[in-house]
Amino acid sequence: MKRSKRFETLAERPVNKDGFIEEWPERGFVAMHSPYDPKPSIKIQNGKVMELDGVPREKFDFIDQFIADYVIRPDRAEKSMAMDSLEIARKIVDINVPRKEILKICSGITPAKLAEIICHMNVVELMMAMQKMRARKMPGNQAHVTNLKDDPVQLAADAAECALRGFSEEETTMGVARYAPFSAMALLIGSQVGRRGVLTQCSAEEATELELGIRGLTTYAETLSVYGTEQVFVDGDDTPYSKSFLNAAYASRGLKVRFTSGAGSEVLMGQAEKKSMLYLECRCLFVTKGAGAQGTQNGSVSCIGIAASVPAGLREVLGENVAATLLGLECCSSNDQSFSHSPMRRTARTMLQFFPGTDYIFSGYAGEDNYDNLFAGSNFDANDFDDYNIMQRDMQVDGGLRPVREEEVIEVRRKAAKAVQVVFKRLGLSEVTDEQVEAVVYAHGSKDTLNRDVAGDLVAAEDMMKRGITGIDVVRALAEGGFEDVADSVLNMLKQRVVGDYLQTSAILDENFNVLSGVNTPNDYMGPGTGYRVEGKRWDEIKAVDNLIRPEDF
Amino acid sequence: MAGEKAVKYNEQVIEEVVAQVIKEVMKQRGVEQTTQGKKEDYSDAKVATKGTDPKEVVIGVGPAFQTQIHRTINGLDLGQVLDEVKAGIEEEGMHPRVVKILKTSDVCFMGLEAAKLSGSGIGIGIQSKGTTVIHQKDLYPLSNLELFPQAPLMSLETYRKVGKNSAKYVKGERVTPITVENDPMTRPKYQVKAALMHIKETECLDEKIPYIEWNA
Numbered sequence: 168m169k170r171s172k173r174f175e176t177l178a179e180r181p182v183n184k185d186g187f188i189e190e191w192p193e194r195g196f197v198a199m200h201s202p203y204d205p206k207p208s209i210k211i212q213n214g215k216v217m218e219l220d221g222v223p224r225e226k227f228d229f230i231d232q233f234i235a236d237y238v239i240r241p242d243r244a245e246k247s248m249a250m251d252s253l254e255i256a257r258k259i260v261d262i263n264v265p266r267k268e269i270l271k272i273c274s275g276i277t278p279a280k281l282a283e284i285i286c287h288m289n290v291v292e293l294m295m296a297m298q299k300m301r302a303r304k305m306p307g308n309q310a311h312v313t314n315l316k317d318d319p320v321q322l323a324a325d326a327a328e329c330a331l332r333g334f335s336e337e338e339t340t341m342g343v344a345r346y347a348p349f350s351a352m353a354l355l356i357g358s359q360v361g362r363r364g365v366l367t368q369c370s371a372e373e374a375t376e377l378e379l380g381i382r383g384l385t386t387y388a389e390t391l392s393v394y395g396t397e398q399v400f401v402d403g404d405d406t407p408y409s410k411s412f413l414n415a416a417y418a419s420r421g422l423k424v425r426f427t428s429g430a431g432s433e434v435l436m437g438q439a440e441k442k443s444m445l446y447l448e449c450r451c452l453f454v455t456k457g458a459g460a461q462g463t464q465n466g467s468v469s470c471i472g473i474a475a476s477v478p479a480g481l482r483e484v485l486g487e488n489v490a491a492t493l494l495g496l497e498c499c500s501s502n503d504q505s506f507s508h509s510p511m512r513r514t515a516r517t518m519l520q521f522f523p524g525t526d527y528i529f530s531g532y533a534g535e536d537n538y539d540n541l542f543a544g545s546n547f548d549a550n551d552f553d554d555y556n557i558m559q560r561d562m563q564v565d566g567g568l569r570p571v572r573e574e575e576v577i578e579v580r581r582k583a584a585k586a587v588q589v590v591f592k593r594l595g596l597s598e599v600t601d602e603q604v605e606a607v608v609y610a611h612g613s614k615d616t617l618n619r620d621v622a623g624d625l626v627a628a629e630d631m632m633k634r635g636i637t638g639i640d641v642v643r644a645l646a647e648g649g650f651e652d653v654a655d656s657v658l659n660m661l662k663q664r665v666v667g668d669y670l671q672t673s674a675i676l677d678e679n680f681n682v683l684s685g686v687n688t689p690n691d692y693m694g695p696g697t698g699y700r701v702e703g704k705r706w707d708e709i710k711a712v713d714n715l716i717r718p719e720d721f
Numbered sequence: 722m723a724g725e726k727a728v729k730y731n732e733q734v735i736e737e738v739v740a741q742v743i744k745e746v747m748k749q750r751g752v753e754q755t756t757q758g759k760k761e762d763y764s765d766a767k768v769a770t771k772g773t774d775p776k777e778v779v780i781g782v783g784p785a786f787q788t789q790i791h792r793t794i795n796g797l798d799l800g801q802v803l804d805e806v807k808a809g810i811e812e813e814g815m816h817p818r819v820v821k822i823l824k825t826s827d828v829c830f831m832g833l834e835a836a837k838l839s840g841s842g843i844g845i846g847i848q849s850k851g852t853t854v855i856h857q858k859d860l861y862p863l864s865n866l867e868l869f870p871q872a873p874l875m876s877l878e879t880y881r882k883v884g885k886n887s888a889k890y891v892k893g894e895r896v897t898p899i900t901v902e903n904d905p906m907t908r909p910k911y912q913v914k915a916a917l918m919h920i921k922e923t924e925c926l927d928e929k930i931p932y933i934e935w936n937a
Contacts (some may be wrong), residue, residue, distance in 0.1 A: 184910065186909065186910065186913040187913075194920060315901050316901075342898075342901030342903075343898045372864040375861070402827055403863075404862060431916075433825055434916055434920075435912075436827075437826070437916075437917045437923035438923070469908075471912075472914055475911055505905045506908060507909050511815055536907065538903060540903070540905060542902070543870070543904075543907055544903070544905020548905075575885075622895045625898075628894065634800065
């Protein structure tokens with residue numbers, strides 16, 4: 168066939184480098200509804216759930232049993248389940264029905280019912296639902312802070328810059344897992360230099376992550392993964408019960424926790440049991456709630472390549488974010504993984520969470536160039552900072568970030584790098600040279616920094632764990648090294664662990680360490696003139712971009 | 722760093738492999754228990770045992786390795802992959818042994834099984850799509866010494882280095898981990914293909930035999 172030049176041109180477009188697959192329910196490649204999904208049902212006897220979504224109690228798998236015993240309110244189930252799913256969906260988008268009433272209804276429904284309700288809504292209705300059902304009144308944002316070299320000095324500088332740019336939470340991970348103690352510590356220090364009260368976490372193997380948290384080197388945890396089929400749990404040597412114990416371990420030490428799940432993970436593991444991604448995710452969210460976690464990071468997350476490959480995949484992603492909020496969970500709404508070559512497509516995907524606002528629009532936004540992003544690339548990265556700020560300004564939307572000046576960024580980067588240098592020295596860890604600090608201050612990414620002695624760092628990191636170094640040692644090193652203000656901030660972050668208020672749903676901290684959560688600042692949206700509005704000081708901040716044309720110059 | 726070292730894979734080979742995988746998996750669509758009857762029969766195979774040689778590194782390969790899947794996600798021949806890893810181990814004076822893991826297709830658990838079977842306690846897990854881990858018997862399953870999560874970035878040179886580094890861990894040297902590579906576009910390019918290959922691998926699991934000696 169002679170090729171059409173139009174089609175040849177279109178074939179070269181970025182979107183045509185993406186992978187798409189037709190619906191294939193037998194292997195779980197289906198977004199919203201599989202013909203094998205169960206019909207919603209419930210039977211209650213003597214206050215006990217005896218049948219759940221068509222399965223009698225004696226045939227429950229451990230997920231069914233966990234949900235039946237710990238999540239669904241037996242006193243509300245019959246009434247909620249008797250309501251038509253379409254009627255519930257309409258109440259959700261009805262501005263006259265308050266959020267609380269929706270939460271009450273949804274405390275008595277089953278996973279299949281939740282999926283059915285979501286299926287009744289198109290993307291605009293799902294955005295309306297998110298605007299009303301998000302737990303915290305004001306939206307927020309989270310950053311990824313990582314680099315290819317696992318360089319703790321660069322981590323601290325990038326953490327400081329991201330905190331200054333407005334992120335409420337920062338997450339790191341490692342290329343070489345054994346760097347974890349350094350990464351957690353660098354992030355803790357750097358974040359507080361940029362903006363006091365920023366929460367930090369280090370995504371690592373679960374026992375390591377817990378250990379870092381107990382020692383006060385992180386202030387929250389996010390990577391407690393749950394799955395929608397029993398077999399995936401089993402393959403990971405896990406159950407909903409073991410996840411509950413882990414959650415309780417964090418809570419006992421006053422650490423904020425959210426779970427993680429999302430569309431496509433069961434497909435990727437080859438264990439989707441013919442069910443739709445949405446239905447399986449609804450099961451995950453029920454497990455999350457039953458385990459006592461205050462929130463979830465969901466929205467397909469790292470399996471977005473699977474969700475985005477099927478029809479209505481991105482509608483499903485927003486749908487599962489909304490499903491989380493309907494159960495009263497904090498929703499940290501993904502947007503954190505590259506999934507498309509097309510800038511149009513990746514922007515469109517993020518607008519679904521950006522416009523209504525979620526507790527954290529990204530989980531997280533790459534605070535570095537994507538080549539340094541060790542979560543294999545985020546949907547937006549440091550190169551998109553200005554675009555993002557302009558979009559906030561264009562739409563008068565609060566995306567959680569703010570424009571910053573170059574000189575203030577350089578200042579906080581230097582301070583964070585030097586603080587880490589001092590702490591490393593006082594704790595007897597590996598050396599951080601002045602040259603390394605200087606390179607990091609002005610760097611865009613790890614291509615601009617000096618190499619570290621990796622083998623030496625790993626020995627020192629292991630030694631740091633063996634010696635039992637904790638957050639208090641970091642506070643002392645900072646204070647004695649001349650960084651009293653940073654020491655004070657890190658100490659305040661440790662105090663949160665004793666106070667425990669930030670364990671409430673959707674909690675973040677402001678620069679004075681005040682908790683802003685779904686409990687003390689709940690979302691009260693009920694249509695125009697209510698809820699969170701971008702105005703006053705915050706609007707001035709968003710408006711103040713750097714590259715304005717000045718009439719007086721002409 | 723990812724851009725610096727061009728991974729030499731042939732685009733055509735990849736497409737061929739993927740087309741083959743898709744064709745085969747698609748053929749089985751709609752049929753219950755798709756690979757029943759197609760699955761290899763390992764009932765006569767030698768069940769792998771724990772080694773006693775303190776210089777041993779056990780390489781644990783995936784259930785579909787060299788039987789249902791012959792090339793990694795970026796088209797590397799699995800025989801060559803294995804040769805490079807073994808050569809790397811031998812270069813450092815240590816002894817490679819290959820087993821096929823049949824009880825799990827999760828790379829970390831595969832690597833840990835290999836490490837537990839290894840006389841030295843150091844093992845390597847390699848999925849048929851190429852994802853690789855260096856593991857040690859006393860670590861948590863999802864922890865590792867070195868992990869190579871982005872299979873499309875793996876080259877034969879990297880596999881040789883994996884062999885060398887694993888041997889260095891056996892010798893108790895101060896090991897510098899292999900430089901981490903990252904391509905933010907790996908997911909959009911490969912995640913669907915990765916899912917299809919992993920589904921195939923998972924279908925080859927054997928409930929009865931946990932692991933066998935593998936000398937293909």
